[in-house]
Amino acid sequence: MDQSTGFMPLVCESASESSEDDQAGPCLAPGAACSCVEGDLSHDDMRKLAAKFEHECLTKDGLFPKYDRREYKDDKLAKQDSVDCSRAIKVYVDMRPQELKRIDDENEQFGLVFVLKLWWRDPRLKNFKAQLCIEKEAPNTAPFLEEIDVVVRELHEDGTLVFEDFQKLGSRQTRKKHEYVSISPPKWENHFFPKHTFINQVDAEAQGGIHIAERQLLWCNEAGGVVEYKAKYDRVFEETLELKEFPMDRQLCRVKLTAESPVSDFQFIAIDTCRRLSKVTDMWETSKEEDHPECIVYVRHVDRILPSSNMIQRSLVNMVLHVRRKPDFFYHSVWLMVALINGISLCSFAIRPSHHSGRLSYLSTCFLAVLAYRYIINDSLPKKSYTTYADQYIISACAFQAVLCLWSSILMFCWRVSEDQDEHLDPDTRGRIVAADVAALGLATFAFILLNCQLLSWWRIARFHSWQEVYERTTNKEPYFPVDECKSCGGTFLSQQHCHADPNKRCQNSDCKQQNIHTHYLTPKNVPEDMRSALLPSLKDRLKRHGPADEVEEYLAAHA
Numbered sequence: 001m002d003q004s005t006g007f008m009p010l011v012c013e014s015a016s017e018s019s020e021d022d023q024a025g026p027c028l029a030p031g032a033a034c035s036c037v038e039g040d041l042s043h044d045d046m047r048k049l050a051a052k053f054e055h056e057c058l059t060k061d062g063l064f065p066k067y068d069r070r071e072y073k074d075d076k077l078a079k080q081d082s083v084d085c086s087r088a089i090k091v092y093v094d095m096r097p098q099e100l101k102r103i104d105d106e107n108e109q110f111g112l113v114f115v116l117k118l119w120w121r122d123p124r125l126k127n128f129k130a131q132l133c134i135e136k137e138a139p140n141t142a143p144f145l146e147e148i149d150v151v152v153r154e155l156h157e158d159g160t161l162v163f164e165d166f167q168k169l170g171s172r173q174t175r176k177k178h179e180y181v182s183i184s185p186p187k188w189e190n191h192f193f194p195k196h197t198f199i200n201q202v203d204a205e206a207q208g209g210i211h212i213a214e215r216q217l218l219w220c221n222e223a224g225g226v227v228e229y230k231a232k233y234d235r236v237f238e239e240t241l242e243l244k245e246f247p248m249d250r251q252l253c254r255v256k257l258t259a260e261s262p263v264s265d266f267q268f269i270a271i272d273t274c275r276r277l278s279k280v281t282d283m284w285e286t287s288k289e290e291d292h293p294e295c296i297v298y299v300r301h302v303d304r305i306l307p308s309s310n311m312i313q314r315s316l317v318n319m320v321l322h323v324r325r326k327p328d329f330f331y332h333s334v335w336l337m338v339a340l341i342n343g344i345s346l347c348s349f350a351i352r353p354s355h356h357s358g359r360l361s362y363l364s365t366c367f368l369a370v371l372a373y374r375y376i377i378n379d380s381l382p383k384k385s386y387t388t389y390a391d392q393y394i395i396s397a398c399a400f401q402a403v404l405c406l407w408s409s410i411l412m413f414c415w416r417v418s419e420d421q422d423e424h425l426d427p428d429t430r431g432r433i434v435a436a437d438v439a440a441l442g443l444a445t446f447a448f449i450l451l452n453c454q455l456l457s458w459w460r461i462a463r464f465h466s467w468q469e470v471y472e473r474t475t476n477k478e479p480y481f482p483v484d485e486c487k488s489c490g491g492t493f494l495s496q497q498h499c500h501a502d503p504n505k506r507c508q509n510s511d512c513k514q515q516n517i518h519t520h521y522l523t524p525k526n527v528p529e530d531m532r533s534a535l536l537p538s539l540k541d542r543l544k545r546h547g548p549a550d551e552v553e554e555y556l557a558a559h560a
């Protein structure tokens with residue numbers, strides 16, 4: 001009769017101490033092997049990696065100028081070429097999440113409304129033919145609108161237009177914005193567009209889910225035309241959820257944007273890394289931790305060396321939302337109910353020990369009621385090979401019922417072997433059995449109250465995994481700042497994007513080449529700002545250090 005182990009939810013007992021620990025401290029999660037806690041990589045190591053990357057792989061204006069492709073055969077360099085990316089078009093990208101509409105646990109999807117904005121300068125977008133609409137005044141009649149064919153030579157940001165009439169080319173005219181009605185946009189299909197797709201979008205074929213998508217020519221001159229593209233999306237994305245910690249789990253909701261042309265054609269540059277999410281579905285909340293952003297938008301760093309001559313790299317942008325489930329729903333509608341049923345099952349002790357069948361049928365009813373909650377939870381979650389915390393709680397509640405049933409059976413058995421032929425018990429034996437029953441009631445009640453209170457306090461104060469552990473989950477492997485640590489030679493390297501999640505990757509040290517590598521997935525909180533801006537420079541970071549590189553960046557500094 002060991003009720004305490006039967007009912008014990010598989011939690012660590014030091015729950016009450018956790019409030020003193022800081023977030024990097026030991027975590028309370030049951031069974032979690034914390035192989036890497038923040039701090040086993042020194043900031044100096046990371047700073048060196050980031051500085052090396054910045055020095056070797058980025059120009060001052062944030063462009064990735066070239067990468068090498070080296071093919072090895074039998075450990076000898078067989079083929080090498082380098083890909084020049086210095087003529088790539090810089091595409092500035094901004095993604096602003098607006099509303100996280102829902103997170104669908106069962107299908108592992110989430111719905112998000114967000115705005116995508118792109119800006120770029122197309123060097124060929126100039127001297128194009130267009131229709132200019134002007135107000136014509138003629139004698140003896142009211143003014144009317146006339147469309148004339150023109151060649152646009154310059155369009156200024158304030159709307160001033162320099163053009164030549166198509167009929168008499170060679171004579172330039174200038175009109176201010178109020179001196180003409182409108183100018184038709186260039187034929188977009190003739191010009192550059194940074195083609196992109198969302199990798200993890202559900203039903204990638206569907207073109208739906210875009211509210212608006214428009215292109216606007218901001219200005220054009222001899223250097224080309226600067227275009228702003230704006231699209232508002234309302235779409236569903238896939239994201240594998242790890243639910244071991246359900247209902248107190250944290251998840252990353254990611255939107256993965258990929259360019260459809262290699263980095264030698266165009267490269268994304270993020271405007272700013274930190275973004276806010278204005279509205280979240282009421283079952284979830286955004287991370288409210290100090291110095292951990294709710295949402296980050298970053299361009300994944302590019303690999304300097306690729307291992308195969310037919311690999312190409314594309315520019316990739318990740319938007320990562322950090323969200324945490326509010327356990328209130330589970331707390332009200334599962335924990336409370338199951339605790340009540342367990343409490344009610346303690347009432348079985350009020351049934352006389354001689355009335356065995358009554359006690360057993362009472363307990364089995366309670367057992368079925370607890371079991372029903374297991375189905376309620378299972379219905380809302382995807383099938384996973386592991387048990388969630390909620391499962392563990394329900395299982396321990398079932399075990400509590402089973403122990404009570406077992407105790408009743410033992411009692412029944414003792415009663416049966418002690419009674420005489422007339423089903424009478426001598427008062428001594430009867431007294432002993434009743435005393436044992438009362439003791440069992442006391443023990444069960446004590447275990448019930450203690451463990452539910454502990455669970456309650458644990459939920460209220462527990463801090464679960466650090467975000468780094470969420471980043472490092474096998475289902476996530478969020479490559480914001482991945483660092484390889486070789487367990488054989490002790491070296492640390494910036495992980496390569498094309499193989500950061502490959503379990504068989506080799507050490508980047510050419511003298512070592514062992515497969516004994518642990519990849520740390522660092523979070524924005526682990527990475528000091530100077531390293532962040534060295535490895536993943538957003539326009540904002542770069543403006544702080546160098547000032548704008550050209551008039552496009554000047555414009556974005558003021559408007560984006």
Ligand SMILES: [Zn+2]
Pocket residue numbers: 027028029032033034464465466469
């Ligand atoms: Zn942990």
Ligand SMILES: [Zn+2]
Pocket residue numbers: 486487488489490491507508509512513514
């Ligand atoms: Zn090594």
Ligand SMILES: [Zn+2]
Pocket residue numbers: 035036037472518519520521
């Ligand atoms: Zn790690």
